[in-house]
Amino acid sequence: MSDIDTKAKMAERGSHPDDPPLYYETHVFACINERPDGHPRGCCKNRGAVRLRNYMKARAKELGIPGVRINQSGCLDRCELGPVMVIYPEGVWYRYDTAEDVDEILQKHLIEGGRVERLLLTPEDGPK
Numbered sequence: 398m399s400d401i402d403t404k405a406k407m408a409e410r411g412s413h414p415d416d417p418p419l420y421y422e423t424h425v426f427a428c429i430n431e432r433p434d435g436h437p438r439g440c441c442k443n444r445g446a447v448r449l450r451n452y453m454k455a456r457a458k459e460l461g462i463p464g465v466r467i468n469q470s471g472c473l474d475r476c477e478l479g480p481v482m483v484i485y486p487e488g489v490w491y492r493y494d495t496a497e498d499v500d501e502i503l504q505k506h507l508i509e510g511g512r513v514e515r516l517l518l519t520p521e522d523g524p525k
Contacts, residue, residue: 422464441479
């Protein structure tokens with residue numbers, strides 16, 4: 398790859414030419430935040446987020462997806478939509494409810510580079 402191609406790729410991902418190489422190509426942050434029972438916003442943990450995040454981590458390893466790190470996160474402030482995740486470096490947000498949703502996200506987004514339109518969240522989604 399030429400210096401021009403390398404610099405263009407870095408600019409595309411928002412990095413600087415002096416940045417070190419990426420340790421992981423992709424980070425998935427899955428909210429597992431817990432709020433008290435009855436909280437008006439609800440929480441991802443009470444909607445199965447821990448089980449689904451654990452499944453996602455195991456399934457990504459099983460599939461041998463390279464360069465990915467599945468992390469748990471605290472509150473991502475989209476509680477009403479949960480469970481939610483955000484995938485970087487793209488900054489793409491998903492809502493998911495089932496292991497099948499997780500499988501579809503892993504396959505379409507992380508393996509094929511596409512998007513799962515039916516689960517995508519936009520900046521407009523969230524508390525009113």
